[in-house]
Amino acid sequence: MAITFDNALGIHQHALEARTKRAEVLANNLANADTPGFKARDIDFQAMMRRAQGEMSGLSMAQTHAAHMDTSSPGAQGQLLYRLPHQPSIDGNTVDTQAEQARFMRNAMEFQASFQFLNSKFSGLTKAITGQ
Amino acid sequence: MSLGNIFDIAGSGMTAQSLRLNTTASNIANAETVSSSVEETYRARKPVFAAIQQSVLDSQGSGLGGFGQQAVGAGVRVEAIVESQAELQMRYEPDHPAANEDGYVFYPNVNVVEEMADMMSSSRSFQMNVDVMNTAKSMMQRILTLGQQ
Numbered sequence: 192m193a194i195t196f197d198n199a200l201g202i203h204q205h206a207l208e209a210r211t212k213r214a215e216v217l218a219n220n221l222a223n224a225d226t227p228g229f230k231a232r233d234i235d236f237q238a239m240m241r242r243a244q245g246e247m248s249g250l251s252m253a254q255t256h257a258a259h260m261d262t263s264s265p266g267a268q269g270q271l272l273y274r275l276p277h278q279p280s281i282d283g284n285t286v287d288t289q290a291e292q293a294r295f296m297r298n299a300m301e302f303q304a305s306f307q308f309l310n311s312k313f314s315g316l317t318k319a320i321t322g323q
Numbered sequence: 324m325s326l327g328n329i330f331d332i333a334g335s336g337m338t339a340q341s342l343r344l345n346t347t348a349s350n351i352a353n354a355e356t357v358s359s360s361v362e363e364t365y366r367a368r369k370p371v372f373a374a375i376q377q378s379v380l381d382s383q384g385s386g387l388g389g390f391g392q393q394a395v396g397a398g399v400r401v402e403a404i405v406e407s408q409a410e411l412q413m414r415y416e417p418d419h420p421a422a423n424e425d426g427y428v429f430y431p432n433v434n435v436v437e438e439m440a441d442m443m444s445s446s447r448s449f450q451m452n453v454d455v456m457n458t459a460k461s462m463m464q465r466i467l468t469l470g471q472q
Binding site for chain 1: 325326328329332333335336339340343371372373374396397398399444445448451452454455458459461462465466468469470
């Protein structure tokens with residue numbers, strides 16, 4: 192069994208990347224909180240993680256023919272989805288500032304959690320290499 | 324690293340909001356600037372915001388499918404500053420030095436109450452962008468400590 196960084200680090204490197212992307216999308220929503228006609232967007236983190244997990248375990252549905260349909264949801268490929276607004280606004284903007292800010296903060300905390308996991312993976316590897 | 328993009332996005336938001344604050348300051352300062360003709364009178368100025376769409380897509384995509392197929396937004400920009408076309412206030416003040424031959428002076432169409440509300444809104448949005456930038460900074464600082472004991 193080959194030892195690779197991909198195997199050693201598990202899903203956490205992908206999680207960290209997805210968190211970074213999501214932070215970017217949410218920051219863009221917040222920057223456009225006052226732009227008329229702007230539609231708030233987000234990524235489906237869970238669907239992305241499920242897909243990544245399926246790919247890693249090798250249990251995902253294989254597409255061996257061009258006519259095979261993609262069985263995953265549109266959010267799973269990391270596509271940006273539009274948010275459903277809770278209340279309409281006259282200028283067509285769908286950014287709910289408080290909700291977006293809460294999501295951004297939460298995303299930052301979850302980023303820290305993923306980081307912690309990744310960091311302990313690295314310190315585990317370092318311990319194994321130095322043999323202490 | 325796309326964390327760097329957050330700085331650009333929040334920065335564009337701060338620029339746009341400070342410009343909006345600038346027009347508000349100008350409007351309030353000129354709220355009582357009278358003149359003797361319609362053409363010379365100050366009109367309230369309003370910025371028009373528009374979202375920036377990223378033109379260069381990263382074709383590589385990330386390990387999780389990535390965003391290769393579509394543009395992630397890249398912040399906000401001020402498209403134009405328009406002058407309000409609302410009716411000017413015409414007041415009969417024959418003793419005013421700027422009065423025209425009929426005794427009327429023209430006051431700007433600045434609504435001070437609206438401007439104050441605008442000011443609060445833009446300063447809040449500015450703060451929000453600063454918060455976003457601070458969070459992005461702490462995320463980046465943590466990334467730099469990856470693998471350290």
